[in-house]
Amino acid sequence: MPGVTLQVESLTKVFGHRRPVTAVDDLSFTVQPGRVTGFLGPNGSGKTTTLRCLLGLVSPTSGSALIGDSRYHELPDPTRAVGAALEASGFHPGRTARNHLRVVAAAAGLPDSRVDDVLETVGLTDAARRRVVEYSLGMRQRLALAAALLGQPDVLILDEPANGLDPEGIAWLRFFLRDQAASGCTVLVSSHVLSEVQQTVDDVVIISRGKLVHAGALSEIEATGRLVSLVRAPEAARLADVLRAAGDAHVTVDIGDDGALTVNGMTAEQVGHLAFVHNCELHELASQTQDLERLFLELTGGDA
Amino acid sequence: MNGSFSRLFASEWRKVRTTKMVWVLMGIAVIFSCMNVVALALVASGTIPGSPGALSGNLLLNPDYITTLLAQVGAAATFVLILGIIAMSGEYRHMTITSTYLSTPRRGRVLVAKMGLFAIFGAVTAVIVTAIVVVVAAVVLSPFEHAPITASAIGSVLLGAVIGFALDAIVGVSLGALIKSQIAAVILALVWILLIEALISLLLPAVSKWLPGGALNSAMDVAVRADPTGGITAADRLPAWGGALVLLGYAVVFAAIASRTTLRRDIT
Numbered sequence: 001m002p003g004v005t006l007q008v009e010s011l012t013k014v015f016g017h018r019r020p021v022t023a024v025d026d027l028s029f030t031v032q033p034g035r036v037t038g039f040l041g042p043n044g045s046g047k048t049t050t051l052r053c054l055l056g057l058v059s060p061t062s063g064s065a066l067i068g069d070s071r072y073h074e075l076p077d078p079t080r081a082v083g084a085a086l087e088a089s090g091f092h093p094g095r096t097a098r099n100h101l102r103v104v105a106a107a108a109g110l111p112d113s114r115v116d117d118v119l120e121t122v123g124l125t126d127a128a129r130r131r132v133v134e135y136s137l138g139m140r141q142r143l144a145l146a147a148a149l150l151g152q153p154d155v156l157i158l159d160e161p162a163n164g165l166d167p168e169g170i171a172w173l174r175f176f177l178r179d180q181a182a183s184g185c186t187v188l189v190s191s192h193v194l195s196e197v198q199q200t201v202d203d204v205v206i207i208s209r210g211k212l213v214h215a216g217a218l219s220e221i222e223a224t225g226r227l228v229s230l231v232r233a234p235e236a237a238r239l240a241d242v243l244r245a246a247g248d249a250h251v252t253v254d255i256g257d258d259g260a261l262t263v264n265g266m267t268a269e270q271v272g273h274l275a276f277v278h279n280c281e282l283h284e285l286a287s288q289t290q291d292l293e294r295l296f297l298e299l300t301g302g303d304a
Numbered sequence: 305m306n307g308s309f310s311r312l313f314a315s316e317w318r319k320v321r322t323t324k325m326v327w328v329l330m331g332i333a334v335i336f337s338c339m340n341v342v343a344l345a346l347v348a349s350g351t352i353p354g355s356p357g358a359l360s361g362n363l364l365l366n367p368d369y370i371t372t373l374l375a376q377v378g379a380a381a382t383f384v385l386i387l388g389i390i391a392m393s394g395e396y397r398h399m400t401i402t403s404t405y406l407s408t409p410r411r412g413r414v415l416v417a418k419m420g421l422f423a424i425f426g427a428v429t430a431v432i433v434t435a436i437v438v439v440v441a442a443v444v445l446s447p448f449e450h451a452p453i454t455a456s457a458i459g460s461v462l463l464g465a466v467i468g469f470a471l472d473a474i475v476g477v478s479l480g481a482l483i484k485s486q487i488a489a490v491i492l493a494l495v496w497i498l499l500i501e502a503l504i505s506l507l508l509p510a511v512s513k514w515l516p517g518g519a520l521n522s523a524m525d526v527a528v529r530a531d532p533t534g535g536i537t538a539a540d541r542l543p544a545w546g547g548a549l550v551l552l553g554y555a556v557v558f559a560a561i562a563s564r565t566t567l568r569r570d571i572t
Contacts, residue, residue, distance in 0.1 A: 015570075015572075048572075049572070052570070052571065052572065055406060056405070056409045057402065057405060057406070057570065057571040057572075058570040058571065058572060059568070059570060072409055073409035073410060075409075078406065078407065078408075078409055079406070079407050084406055086402055090398070090399040090400055090401075090402040090403050091398065091400065092319075092322075092323055092394070092398045092400050093398065094323045094324060094325070095322050095323055096322070099318065099322035100322075100403075102318055102322075103315050103318045103319050103322065103403075104315070104403055104407050106311060106314040106315035106317075106318050107311055107312060107314075107315035107404070107407035107408050108311070108407050109308070109311045147403060
């Protein structure tokens with residue numbers, strides 16, 4: 001099975017005419033098959049609008065958002081091609097979960113046996129005949145996911161799927177998404193919290209105010225985040241000067257009250273080498289992982 | 305295939321079947337028609353002092369009045385219209401429109417399928433309401449001396465109701481697509497029927513036959529008989545086929561405007 005790549009190219013969406021609001025601003029990225037991609041950004045950064053453009057629910061002002069090479073409504077069989085779970089409110093409150101899925105299955109030409117399969121998959125079999133009005137947020141999330149899985153699609157597009165899930169549910173979701181990607185699926189998961197998806201995703205697409213901030217492997221970001229070293233040296237001030245002189249503009253060196261140096265932008269190996277070259281005695285040298293969440297906030301310019 | 309009508313019909317029928325709304329409205333429609341039948345029969349029978357029947361003798365002996373009784377089936381039409389409105393606008397209200405358009409991104413087809421299904425549903429409602437009204441009429445007339453309930457009267461009322469309800473349901477669906485707010489659409493429909501069109505039919509009867517309610521009455525061919533006071537004359541009606549065409553025209557126009565405006569809007 002050849003994988004399906006999602007292609008967002010120069011996507012721009014402006015809402016409203018009198019007071020136009022640019023929700024997505026010249027956004028380009030691709031989402032690869034066989035990987036879980038985290039689509040990250042603060043609330044209101046344009047994630048949901050982008051996903052809805054991909055799904056044909058919102059029409060782009062300019063640019064394109066393609067599933068493989070097609071727009072969503074050109075797909076011959078959308079439910080079998082793409083599974084989508086958007087916000088968990090799209091259910092008739094008086095309809096049971098099972099009947100909601102049977103409505104979707106009928107429209108997609110899928111057998112009703114798939115309905116019972118996906119209810120089982122998401123763990124809603126026992127609650128399947130209850131009306132959605134009685135469902136908790138977490139159960140609605142599971143139901144939305146069940147609907148996404150009905151057509152056994154090659155692409156999963158999930159908007160904040162972990163919202164309202166209990167820790168057990170989040171762990172299950174993590175395992176499930178990894179499993180889907182491992183079988184060749186293209187998985188795009190949005191979240192406004194990096195730490196929520198940190199253990200799940202391979203790639204990240206980070207946006208802020210509708211613009212791309214960073215796209216690439218999560219490991220690259222983690223590598224950036226690890227460029228912090230802690231140093232203790234008797235000649236702290238001299239070492240600080242050495243490091244400042246050797247590093248580029250991004251390197252900052254702070255001397256703490258206890259005389260310890262915090263070096264941002266250099267690995268421990270680089271610091272140790274410079275100290276050795278400049279005959280500087282070291283008492284302690286350690287790498288410190290910068291809090292990814294803080295890095296994420298810096299990248300997205302969040303004020304949280 | 306994305307948006308095949310057999311799939312869409314199956315899906316839409318499940319939507320109808322799996323919520324109570326449709327059955328509740330249908331029940332109310334039946335009760336409303338039957339209450340009209342009972343009231344008109346009692347008023348005409350001459351047993352209530354001061355009623356038309358008491359003043360001018362038992363009206364139930366007039367075969368036309370019996371047809372008028374049966375034509376109370378038409379009173380259910382308003383509920384069929386509301387049913388159509390709710391079926392479409394409800395998708396926006398509960399945001400089920402998201403999952404509807406995800407499984408069928410060809411939005412125009414969703415609207416056409418819903419109109420088709422509700423046309424059938426309107427016709428079936430007409431059959432059910434007519435059957436119950438005939439039974440209720442027979443029961444309520446039994447203590448009185450009355451002209452017979454003829455098969456031809458039942459037949460003409462049934463035919464009119466089947467065509468009228470089917471078209472009214474279609475108008476409702478198209479109106480619901482055009483005015484996505486459920487409450488606004490229902491209120492507008494009620495104000496139109498109960499106030500605006502009622503006023504126009506009083507003041508400008510020649511115009512009213514071209515309006516949805518007048519066209520519906522023409523299509524059901526019951527306007528004269530449904531109005532025992534005789535306020536509306538045959539001259540103020542279109543031929544039944546003309547009324548049906550005018551009504552269908554309203555539905556097509558509403559649906560066409562909706563497909564160029566509301567149906568294209570972003571679903572957010």
